[in-house]
Amino acid sequence: MVEERKPEKVSRDQEIETxxxxxxxxxxHLATLMIGNREVAEEIAMEAFVRTLAKWGRSSTIDRPExxxxxxxxxLCRSRWRRSRIEAQARLAQFTRVSERDDAVEVDSAVxxxxxxxxxxxRQRACVVLRYFEDLxxxxxxxxxxxxxxxxxxxxxxARGKLYSELDQNSTGATHV
Numbered sequence: 787m788v789e790e791r792k793p794e795k796v797s798r799d800q801e802i803e804t805x806x807x808x809x810x811x812x813x814x815h816l817a818t819l820m821i822g823n824r825e826v827a828e829e830i831a832m833e834a835f836v837r838t839l840a841k842w843g844r845s846s847t848i849d850r851p852e853x854x855x856x857x858x859x860x861x862l863c864r865s866r867w868r869r870s871r872i873e874a875q876a877r878l879a880q881f882t883r884v885s886e887r888d889d890a891v892e893v894d895s896a897v898x899x900x901x902x903x904x905x906x907x908x909r910q911r912a913c914v915v916l917r918y919f920e921d922l923x924x925x926x927x928x929x930x931x932x933x934x935x936x937x938x939x940x941x942x943x944x945a946r947g948k949l950y951s952e953l954d955q956n957s958t959g960a961t962h963v
Contacts, residue, residue, distance in 0.1 A: 806835060809852055813859050820863040830866065834858035902952040910945035913938055 813834055817827035838855050903914055909931070916927045924935045924942075931938070 802839060805838075805851055809855055810835065813855055816856065817859050817863055820860070821866060826866065830859060830862045833862055898953060899949075902949050905952065906945050906948060909933075910941045910948070913941040914945045914949070917942060 810831060814824075814828050814831040817830040817834075818824050821827050821830065834855050837858050838851060841854075842851075903911055906914065912931055913927055916922045916930060922930065924938045927938045928935045
């Protein structure tokens with residue numbers, strides 16, 4: 787009489803190890819082809835196995851683990867694409883907001899400078915405009931205004947003092963976000 791041998795019971799750890807050995811490389815390759823980044827693909831394949839094993843623990847068994855893992859890899863790749871697209875849109879929106887805020891600060895600063903210049907007495911205002919906006923020398927300014935270069939230097943010095951004071955008051959009085 788031939789003794790009938792019972793099939794050896796394979797432990798859960800052995801099943802997991804076999805499943806991993808048989809399918810991990812193929813799932814990582816699939817994710818690499820879909821994502822284009824081997825490191826990210828490896829993370830995705832590992833996550834697919836973790837999720838598969840978690841589900842395997844809740845139900846008695848997954849009849850066909852390879853299709854299940856493959857589907858999980860594909861879904862994780864899709865999630866990664868969506869997340870990447872959303873993150874890119876958020877970065878773009880943030881960049882746009884920062885640019886708009888910077889533009890607003892530049893506009894506010896320019897307005898403040900123009901207002902401060904308008905508040906100067908006429909001769910000081912003329913000296914500042916001719917020097918800093920028209921880029922004229924002291925001699926050219928004195929010729930344009932019909933005064934000495936010493937007067938131009940004196941008027942510019944007084945104007946700078948008033949402008950620094952005025953603009954400093956505006957910047958310290960403003961609320962910073």
